[in-house]
Amino acid sequence: MLELKGISYGVAESGSQKEILKNISFTLEDNRFVVVTGPNGGGKSTLAKVIAGIWRPTEGQILWDGEDITDRSVTERANMGISYAFQQPVRFKGITVFDLIRLASGKKVSVEEACTYLSEVGLCARDYVRREVNASLSGGELKRIEIATVMARNTRVTLFDEPEAGIDLWSFQKLIGVFEKLHEKNHGSILIISHQERILDIADEILLIADGELKKRGTKEEMLPEILGSSVRPGCLYM
């Protein structure tokens, strides 16, 4: 169980303090599928980075099964069972797709196993497994490889930052399947930052974050009509 208590995050900007996250509290129970949505610039990605340990909150606490992990490093959190799929995946010269999947899984993996992950995200595995994760890959390809690496980790909590961005329609179908599999078969908790109606539609719970605040939370039945019907329409306005 992951618990955020009064998380704030601010940065100094031209002499004054700019608050990006303001007193956010919520609990991600085990085996839940939560989607965080809201306008661009509202603080969603910052929230994911704070949970992954990349940025340290200026106030508040993060608890993991009741233990305070606010001061734990990215590595420690990763090893506890938090995975994070970047919004903009990182490129590496010389490191192959296979290397990344092997590092992600933390054990020896066969080429066949690595290929299974790649196939699940809609990549023709044999064409990709030996390729370098460098500038020769397109944004969409990188994005899918990023998702394959967090699948290989198979941890208790997985954070996805706009996984749908740059993914074509055909692969998007597969993506939905990937989330469902991670959630149902592996009993992991998933927190996805997304603007996509189809992803919102499979959520157990939706959090609406805007202006750094948790504005509202509820089931999709409670949240969807309001989000889709209001002027704050993440499904189209903020894509």
Added chain:
Amino acid sequence: MNQITEQILEEVAALHGIPEGAYNIRENGKSIGRNSTEEIQITTRADGKGLEIRIAPGTKKKSVHIPVVISQSGLKEVVYNDFYVGEDADVTIVAGCGIHNAGNDASRHDGIHSFFLEKGARVKYVEKHYGAGDGRGERIMNPETIIEIGKDGYMEMETVQIRGVDSTVRSTRAKLAEGAKLVVTERLMTHGKQRAESRFDVHMDGADSGANVVSRSVAREDSWQRFSSRLVGSAPCSGHTECDAIIMDNAKISAVPELAANDPDAALIHEAAIGRIAGEQIIKLMTLGLTEAEAEEQIVEGFLR
């Protein structure tokens, strides 16, 4: 062959014992094993200062190994090896030098390799340099490579120096005739107080000749590197040179490009980049459970592959 020699041969030439085909193994200034084949003749040069390797025209898919091992502290040598590659031959040449210095005197190997490729000949040349031993004596290597590629010939040179060489000046000069191609891949890592200088000077004299010189290097701790690459195009040709370096700790690196076009149809490109490991690369690997140090190692290892 003792254990140190065996270990060095594995490092520099991926050899486990005696290689197949043509070879010459040099240990502490003397040949300790040599084999010629019908197609590849290895003889001592007339002046006794090295080897003459003659590869018959049309030789296909054969290899030549000429590794050098120095395990005697204080040994200094200059060796000249000349390769004559006949028309349409296609061979792999594995050189490489390993110095194991357990003493306090500097050990030094300067290998001057000359390659003469006849029309249509193809060569893959692999050269690895390695140093080991816990003595205070320096391990010095100054490899010099002179290449002349005839019409439509092709040479691929893979040169690697990852560990243990204290001081090196690596010089490569090439002359390319009509349709000749040269591809060089250099991998270099320096650490401690090591110094490494790498110079390339490629002359594309023939029409439709081409060269691609790519260097990737990592400089750590207090080491120093200098990369200079000069491409001269004197005919319609295409040349590309690239230096990509990761700088760490207190290291210093300089990259000095030079392009010279003596023909309006010479297309020449130089790219050079020096920088630290990107922070986001380290963070990405940390989110996979690696520590910062492990992430750095992975990035460097991949980069130098």
